[in-house]
Amino acid sequence: MPVRLSSLARGLTSETAFTVLAMARALKAQGKDVVELEIGDSPFPSTPYAKQAGILAIEENKTGYCPSLGLPEFREAAARFLKEEFRIPVGAENIVVASGAKPFEQYFAEAFLDPGDGVLIFSPQFPTYVPNLERRGARAVLAPLSPERQFRPSAEAVERFLAEDPQPRAIFLNSPHNPTGGVATADDLAAIAQVATRGDLVVFSDEPYCHMVWSGRHESILAQPGMLERTVAAYTFSKSYSMSGWRIGFAASSPEVVAAFGKLINTTASCSPPLAQHAAKAALELDKETRDNYMARFEEKVNRLCRGLATIEGFIAPKPAGTFYVFPDVRTVCNRLGLTSHGLALYFLEGADPKFGVACLGGECFGETGAGFLRFSCAEPDERIDQAVAFIPTALDRPEAIKAYKDANPQHVLAKPYAIG
Secondary structure, eight states: OOOOOOHHHHHOOOOHHHHHHHHHHHHHHTTOEEEEOSSOOOSSOOOHHHHHHHHHHHHTTOOSOOOTTOOHHHHHHHHHHHHHHHOOOOOGGGEEEESSSTHHHHHHHHHHOOTTOEEEEEESOOTTHHHHHHTTTOEEEEEEOOGGGTTOOOHHHHHHHHHHOSSEEEEEEESSOTTTOOOOOHHHHHHHHHHHHHHTOEEEEEOTTTTOBSSSOOOOGGGSTTOGGGEEEEEESTTTSSOGGGOOEEEEOOHHHHHHHHHHHHTTTOOOOHHHHHHHHHHHHHOHHHHHHHHHHHHHHHHHHHHHHHTSTTOBOOOOSBSSEEOOBOHHHHHHHTBOHHHHHHIIIIISOSSEEEEOEEGGGGOGGGTTBEEEEOOSOHHHHHHHHHHHHHHHTOHHHHHHHHHHOGGGBOSSOOOOO
């Protein structure tokens, strides 16, 4: 008899980027040449002082338990970083450490949400937001982002949420935004903060791409008056310092919220690895030059990919305001081929050529609002990005391969054309 799983486990969805990553790696293991533009990872090595500090921590046997909130010296360094870089008035008492930014989604939900609570999420959205709400029985209320507003969140959507939702409780913000690359301005966040404080809302501010801003500067709602007490802002070392495998990050909030998170960490993960915290502290204090060099190189990759995709008929690929993702509008192409955008992405990977493929993601992997778009990351060497761009027009000009893929994968056939305009 098969084991009986809980309703939560049976219904839980996972991040599609990792599903497509597994498909790409399986094809590569079979000998297929695949350019991987699906996963949001860095092609650069971890920053040098971080690596040195991590190795030294191991050699000095700093490998046991540490406080659940994090090492005091790392929390102090994180607070200094937020004050100096983003004008956020915090101290060590406002900092809590976890294994990247993603765990704070769950901790936020557990600390603030009760069954039936409504949570406003600007969509398309990072795929793990909704599952982490569902763990608590909370409801995701989706507000669409639009290219006409450069995919920036609006206070008007928060006003509607407060007016129409029966149990409004929280907002999830993500800026710079994955997958669209939209960046909220200080005015956007000030307006949202004014509404949030009137409505007694709490905010989860997801900021892993804080150094990948190509237009304007990074702003955090945490810096807005009155928001420190009602906001959790999460940061990671995965993007800025190329430390994704170290699994280390931190969040900032009020001391009361930090203490509550410490209990949640204590009863689940115990603590984050101290060796990773020593590495992260060194990154904050000593690796700024390398970090800024990496960010400049990422912007060059974004420019390169945008220029290339914009030459493809039917692709509309403006430069994002931030992140290392390009989010082209491919509705015209999908309508012409009769494929969903995720079907188009998987066709580039699986069906266009037996020896070569490009891995990217359909926009609906980030919610139905993303349908008709593709997300490409820039996490490959420049020559591989060029190979991918050169391959796509060839793949689109293979009607027999497209028909064969649709016949073999009817789930990816477009039921009705995407609306345009």
